Amino acid sequence: MVTIVLLTVSNIFMTFAWYGHLKHRDSNLWLVILVSWGIAFFEYCFQVPANRIGSYQFSTSQLKVMQEVITLLVFSAFSVLYLKEALKWNHLVGFCFIVGAVFFVFKKW
Numbered sequence: 001m002v003t004i005v006l007l008t009v010s011n012i013f014m015t016f017a018w019y020g021h022l023k024h025r026d027s028n029l030w031l032v033i034l035v036s037w038g039i040a041f042f043e044y045c046f047q048v049p050a051n052r053i054g055s056y057q058f059s060t061s062q063l064k065v066m067q068e069v070i071t072l073l074v075f076s077a078f079s080v081l082y083l084k085e086a087l088k089w090n091h092l093v094g095f096c097f098i099v100g101a102v103f104f105v106f107k108k109w
Contacts, residue, residue, distance in 0.1 A: 003057070006050035007067050011074040013043035019075075023083060065105040072098060 017039035021032040054063050072095050079085045 003050050003054035003063075004066070004070070006046045006053070007070045008074065010043050010046035010050055011067070011071050012078075013039055013046065014071070015074050015078045017043060019078065019083070061105050065102055069099055069102055 017036045020039070021027065021036060024032070051063055054066075058066065076087055076091075076095070080087060
């Protein structure tokens with residue numbers, strides 16, 4: 001559970017670093033890059049421990065797929081709540097395919 005919480009917090013920072021500036025397109029690009037780097041520092045402060053702690057329980061493939069699903073959930077909420085963009089049916093179908101990957105990666109064959 002610690003890994004999931006840390007990955008979620010990490011992804012919140014990452015999403016703001018990567019996409020938060022889109023709401024401020026009038027800002028200078030150099031400033032946006034510096035601010036994004038600053039935010040990304042905090043993302044790494046959660047991402048690295050998440051992967052280190054998680055590596056004792058999960059394989060690297062499992063960690064990566066878990067991170068991708070969390071990224072999609074965080075990004076979806078961010079897109080709707082912060083950027084005010086609507087999620088469409090085709091986005092949800094695509095996300096379902098990615099969640100399907102979780103089954104194949106976590107299934108004990």
